[in-house]
Amino acid sequence: MRRRALAHALLGLLVVSVAGCDRGELAPGVRDTTFVAAMAELQRIDQSADMDSAGRMAARAVALQRRGLTQARLEEAATALAGDPERALEVFRAIEARLNGDTTGAEPAGRSPPRRPSR
Numbered sequence: 001m002r003r004r005a006l007a008h009a010l011l012g013l014l015v016v017s018v019a020g021c022d023r024g025e026l027a028p029g030v031r032d033t034t035f036v037a038a039m040a041e042l043q044r045i046d047q048s049a050d051m052d053s054a055g056r057m058a059a060r061a062v063a064l065q066r067r068g069l070t071q072a073r074l075e076e077a078a079t080a081l082a083g084d085p086e087r088a089l090e091v092f093r094a095i096e097a098r099l100n101g102d103t104t105g106a107e108p109a110g111r112s113p114p115r116r117p118s119r
Helices: 002-016 032-047 053-066 071-083 085-099
Strands: none
Touching (some): 032 071, 032 085, 071 085
């Protein structure tokens, strides 16, 4: 429940926050597309009726790790959207589009795709 509330708070933070941001990345290592994909996946996990709370917690950790993120980095990125309401709205709409299965318009316009870490 606490994680679900946090995910909802992060989504709300996209629209109402008040801090500044860099146009290239929302936070160090977090591009718009990475943030959109992570938030959409976290939302799907939270809405899944097939998992218990332990399963959700594990799935969230895997989803963030797969993108090279931590909860703190994700929160930092959400806070960074605050100073740019237009960008925050664009990102929020991209998350919603992704959740609704629209993969053609799911990424914020004019943003470059995330860099994949080399192994």
